[in-house]
Amino acid sequence: MKTVTIYTDGACSGNPGPGGWGAILEWNGIEKEISGGEAETTNNRMELTGVIRALSMLKEACIVELYSDSKYVIDALEKGWVYGWKKKGWIKSDKKPALNVDLWEQLLILVAKHDVRYHWVKGHAANPKNNRCDELAVAESRKFL
Numbered sequence: 001m002k003t004v005t006i007y008t009d010g011a012c013s014g015n016p017g018p019g020g021w022g023a024i025l026e027w028n029g030i031e032k033e034i035s036g037g038e039a040e041t042t043n044n045r046m047e048l049t050g051v052i053r054a055l056s057m058l059k060e061a062c063i064v065e066l067y068s069d070s071k072y073v074i075d076a077l078e079k080g081w082v083y084g085w086k087k088k089g090w091i092k093s094d095k096k097p098a099l100n101v102d103l104w105e106q107l108l109i110l111v112a113k114h115d116v117r118y119h120w121v122k123g124h125a126a127n128p129k130n131n132r133c134d135e136l137a138v139a140e141s142r143k144f145l
Contacts, residue, residue, distance in 0.1 A: 003063040009133035010046025018144030021050035022136025037140030048103040055110040064116045069123030078118040
């Protein structure tokens with residue numbers, strides 16, 4: 001299987017408010033940047049959308065090294081919380097409904113196709129690729145201001 005490295009980030013001006021997402025896909029020395037946004041959204045929806053859109057670009061099963069500064073996304077997947085939410089009818093351990101179910105359902109389908117390895121990175125720090133994804137996400141969110 002090919003190994004693809006993906007960096008993603010989401011941004012929102014206000015929460016909810018105008019938002020954007022950015023992603024960088026790397027394979028075999030080639031880099032591709034993608035980004036998008038929505039007029040009315042949340043930061044977590046943009047974080048999820050960045051991962052979904054990046055994984056959707058892959059044409060075959062891959063080993064994916066996924067880097068994100070979103071604890072929401074990384075912890076829910078790596079620690080398996082999202083699978084528990086789904087099993088309980090999208091109810092979290094605190095008995096509250098899980099948010100963004102529509103996006104989690106899309107993401108779980110994509111994650112199942114690949115061997116995904118999760119990496120949390122500190123946001124707005126010394127990771128140039130994460131910082132670039134943030135720039136892409138913020139630029140997209142500003143299109144709606």
